[in-house]
Amino acid sequence: MEMVQIAGIGLLAAILVLVLKEQKPIFAFLLAMFAGIFIFLLMVGKIEAVIGTMEQLAERSGIPSVYLKTILKMIGIAYIAEFAAQIIRDAGADGVAAKVEFAGKVLILVLAVPIINVIVETVVGLLPAGG
Amino acid sequence: MLDWLSSWLRDVVAVILLAALVELLLPNERMQRYARLVTGLIILLVILTPLLRLVQGDFQRNLEAGYSEWSRQLENSQAKMPSLDEILRKAEVAAGSSQEQTVALARTQLEAGIAAAVEQETGAGVSGVDAAVVWDGKGGGVISSVVVTLAAENGSGKADSEEAGMNSTAIEEVSPVDIGVQAEQTAQKQQEPDAAPEQEALPAMGAVIDPAAEETGVPPELERRIRALVSSGWQIGAAGVQVRQEPSRNG
Incomplete structure (x- = not known):
């Protein structure tokens, strides 16, 4: 029944935001932000379960922990960037939201650099053998 | 496999x-x-x-x-974006160096002021003033001692009168001494303007000339006047004021 609760919180927040927007737009924004944070925190626990499953899967299959760490970092960056960008977009600053998303993308790409390094090194090492 | x-x-x-x-x-x-x-x-x-x-x-x-x-x-x-601690540390260093510059500037100005005042009041040529200032680190300071070096060609009657004046040693701690020792010297000091009236006031002011003054090559009268001038003008204890004579070039 959690879904019902969350839907209720969302609807309530939306109606209150509509009411407040006429009087005090800043409080409407704050309300929207806190509703968002509340729902996010409720769901973080569920995400934890999914991540735990992923860890188990990785452990059982013997995937190096580096890969899992990278993937988890990537998910975290994506969530935080997306969440912040949505709140900022709610406040009406689309440009700033785009910058936050851009930062998230850059940080995800930065995570890929060591992997790219290893692959490039391997390819370079293969070249004399192949030629 | x-x-x-x-x-x-x-x-x-x-x-x-x-x-x-x-x-x-x-x-x-x-x-x-x-x-x-x-x-x-x-x-x-x-x-x-x-x-x-x-x-x-x-x-x-x-x-x-x-x-x-x-x-x-x-x-x-x-880490290229410095932390607050780092900024504060840098600010302290910068403040310290600016304080040092302030101290040096104040000292040179003080010395220049003393030299100008001595030259104006006594007519003696001053070749250098060395002021030792004790700073309390909060922007204040106390002048602990001043060494006034007189130019060599200062007193015409003095350069030939005192052979010992060639080595300009600092005057040591001023100690009471009987005036009789200076009797011979005062004869030469009469050449200085208004030396006689101040000679009378000499024991009263307590600034009694050390016999060692002979070695400094500074006429006691002139020295006493400079001493009185500097100590009254800059609130320095009379003991903190030293007058020496630059080695005369022609002597």
Whole structure:
């Protein structure tokens, strides 16, 4: 029944935001932000379960922990960037939201650099053998 | 062989499953393209693992070393933005150096002021003033001692009168002494303007001339006047004022 609760919180927040927007737009924004944070925190626990499953899967299959760490970092960056960008977009600053998303993308790409390094090194090492 | 193949396949399947989960977990499409790149690279790495083991023995260690190196580099580049502590420390250093400059400036101005006043009041040529100032570190300071060096060609009657004046030693602690010792010297000091009236006031002021004054080559009368002038004008104890004579060039 959690879904019902969350839907209720969302609807309530939306109606209150509509009411407040006429009087005090800043409080409407704050309300929207806190509703968002509340729902996010409720769901973080569920995400934890999914991540735990992923860890188990990785452990059982013997995937190096580096890969899992990278993937988890990537998910975290994506969530935080997306969440912040949505709140900022709610406040009406689309440009700033785009910058936050851009930062998230850059940080995800930065995570890929060591992997790219290893692959490039391997390819370079293969070249004399192949030629 | 089959063992190795099955373990490799298991790895590949697990990573692909992970990648699918990650795609589901990601919040929106915009991030998905980037996440897909990273997961794709990881899948590629896992598929290539046998090849990598063949080519470079322990690529796993290379990868982890690369990660730690990379994060260290990132931390270093972030450290370029100095912390508040660092800024405060730098500010303290800067304030200290500016204080030092202030102290030096104040000291030179003080010395110039003393030299100008002595020259104006006594007519004696001053070649240098060395003021020792004790600073309390809070912007205040106390002048502990002043050494006034008179120019060599100052007193015409003095240069030939005192042979010992060549070595300009500082006057030591002023100690009471009977005036009779100075009797011969005062004869020469009469050449100085208004030397006589001040000669009377000499014991009263307590600034009694040391016999060592003979070695400084400074006429006691002139020295006493400079001493009185500097100590009254700058609130320095009379003992803190020293007058010396620069070695005369013609003597």
